[in-house]
Amino acid sequence: METKKTTMDQQPSDTGGSAPRQLILCADGGGSKVCVVIRSDDGVEVRGTAGPCNVQSVGYALAAQSILLATYRALSLLPRSYLPNEFTIPSLSLPLTPAFTSPPKAPSTRSHLDLLSHPVAHHLAVSSNPGSPLPSRPTTPSPARPPMLPNLNLPIFRYAWLGLAGISCEADGTAFGAVAANALGMSEDRVKVTNDVNFLAAPALDWPEVDHVVAVVAGTGTVGRTIRVASPSSGASASGTDAEGKHRGLPLEDVAVSRGWGYLLCDEGSAFWMGRLAIRSLLALADRYASTSIYTSSTPPYLPLHRDLLNYFGTSDPLDLITITSLTGPGNQGLDAGEATSRRNALIAGAARVVFRWAFPDDVAAAPTANGGIPTPPGSADGQPEQELDQPQIDGDGDLLSKDDENGSHEEALRLAKHSVAPLIELTTSLLGDGSVVRPSRTALALGGGLMMSKGYRSLLLEGLKKDGIDFGKVVVVKDAAGEGARGLSRVEFGGK
Helix, strand or coil: CCCEECECCECCCCCCCCCCCCEEEEEEECCCCEEEEEEECCCEEEEEEECCCCHHHHHHHHHHHHHHHHHHHHHCCCCHHHCCCCCCCCCCCCCCCCCCCCCCCCCCCCCCCCCCCCCCCCCCCCCCCCCCCCCCCCCCCCCCCCCCCCCCCCCCEEEEEEEECCCCCHHHHHHHHHHHHHHHCCCHHHEEEECHHHHHHHHHHHCCCCCEEEEEEECCCEEEEEEEECCHHHHHCCCCECCCCCECCCCEEEEEEEECCCCCCCCCCCHHHHHHHHHHHHHHHHHHHCCHHHCCCCCCCCCHHHHHHHHHCCCCCCCHHHHHCCCCCHHHCCCCHHHHHHHHHHHHHHCHHHHHHHHCHHHHHHCCCCCCCCCCCCCCCCCCCCCCCCCCCECCCCCECCHHHHHHHHHHHHHHHHHHHHHHHHHHHHCCCCCCCCCHHHEEEEEECHHHHCHHHHHHHHHHHHHCCCCCCEEEECCCHHHHHHHHHHHHHHCCC
């Protein structure tokens, strides 16, 4: 099926008098944002984005509002003839949450160091066991507030697939599915709610040689799934009903899960984890400078990598990192705990960009103006050019950096990346079980999330798997998870390619 994409700059023209088209919706929601893709039965595709949508960290109410905002933004791009005359799109001028501003510097609680300071890590999120009959609940639910956007006033979608961070088991999907179905004006049997990692299996609907997909996401957080792929013939009838008269969904079935427990209990290998490791590197060096009296050896140098990290966090005083990475600073005024946690985590995750620029300069040279999909820090814009490492490096005094400084920063950043990727290798291996059911030769490894867009980081993962003797039948990088999900769902619902 041909895709006819539309954007804010190029809207499709109306074809007055025609009946409304059949539509499907896919929403890819993570800790930083949600992207909604809407596809029609004639191949028109529109998109909308909104804020954080991890159901465990922001709560059901705010997650549903983010999905609604992204949905309305996408629907506003469709020609009016594609929608029923009675359908209304509300004003989208109001934000869902207060604008983020960088927290001001906090007073230091110990003598100022020329360098760095001490870590604080407050963790909140928790997820249920995938086998649990009870849904996991947001640990810090948003307080009651009037909805800022109304639910859809008409059922306009044939089917909706929501892939959301924080969905850890079927009970989670059922619980939030009721909320999402109400918001979207749909019956619950036409709304499929899974973890966001499941979108990575959508391309496998066209791979008859693949029985399973090991899907691994390393974005703001980390999660993995093993997904069984039904035969294409079974998908052809998936738009019908099952024995109980319920609408059938995609021919994809979760058979194994690894991690996705939230940043308190896991998320190793994610952008948040990488940002946390970077902060710890800064603070460990600060401790070293504060402890010179017990050493006779020279103190390790303060690297450009460390200076770049401090610049990223908007401070020259490393002690400010204690407040910036906590939930108690003035930058969190006006936010409930769930919103503050989500914004804090995205800010920490954004520091992975700084580490990757030093660890993988070839990635920067290949795409000097791309952010590589790494989570966008709150208050910044996607796609802004980053400093290129192949340009002359200059310190704060305007002097060119020495080769030793550059090499030292590269080595430290690469050390952090290798430290970060090791748990991802373990996660991926665990999703194969003992190899008797999920055979690597007939299994595709599908990689998604911002960190997997880095060729350097991805190579560390694949090299680690190769050393363990694991050779997948196919390896794919899914750059557009919501788009792949929408295309897969449209093939099931509308037929064709």
